[in-house]
Amino acid sequence: xxxxxxxxxxxxxFLDRDGVLNxxxxxxxxxxxxxxxxxxxxxxxxxxALNRSGRxxxxxxxxxxxxxxxxxxxxxxxxxxxxREHLAAHGARIxxxxxxxxxxxxxxxxxxxxxLFLEAFRDFPEASVxxxxxxxxxxxDIEAARGLGMRSIFIEGDPETRKGGAEQAAGLADAVVASLxxxxxxxx
Ligand SMILES: [Mg+2]
Ligand SMILES: [Zn+2]
Numbered sequence: 212x213x214x215x216x217x218x219x220x221x222x223x224x225f226l227d228r229d230g231v232l233n234x235x236x237x238x239x240x241x242x243x244x245x246x247x248x249x250x251x252x253x254x255x256x257x258x259x260a261l262n263r264s265g266r267x268x269x270x271x272x273x274x275x276x277x278x279x280x281x282x283x284x285x286x287x288x289x290x291x292x293x294x295r296e297h298l299a300a301h302g303a304r305i306x307x308x309x310x311x312x313x314x315x316x317x318x319x320x321x322x323x324x325x326x327l328f329l330e331a332f333r334d335f336p337e338a339s340v341x342x343x344x345x346x347x348x349x350x351x352d353i354e355a356a357r358g359l360g361m362r363s364i365f366i367e368g369d370p371e372t373r374k375g376g377a378e379q380a381a382g383l384a385d386a387v388v389a390s391l392x393x394x395x396x397x398x399x
Contacts, residue, residue: 243282350376
């Protein structure tokens, strides 16, 4: 696949979690445990390819299920630790995880708000809005990217679990693909 001129110079790849790395829960259900976490096809390979290219791989995720009492921040940390182990066994690594534990309208970090990204930029000073791309399956991911002036790739989810706003997100994103593997191919 030819290099897409829209995606040259990318050094940092922000990945949404649910619907990008793993199968999304149906609306109103939440994923708080490894047993509920089902990786989508090709994800290990796609992340390993990003690692080999020397790019940062950072997960940014809204986890409102914590505010709603479905699981705790500790559960999310434990799930991410299991995910790291699983990826390591496949030669893949996520450099950092950031998540918003809050309910709607009570913080500056729930996407599309910029807080999680700003935290990552503080931790990874070589990353910037100019050299980053956001890969997400929700309008809030694409709006967060646009709000900060980052490029974005929308993953069109399964029609059964696709949220409202998918059409708008597809229109706002720099590219629309079916999977993380397709998104990564645009960068190579
Ligand atoms: Mg998502
Ligand atoms: Zn928050």
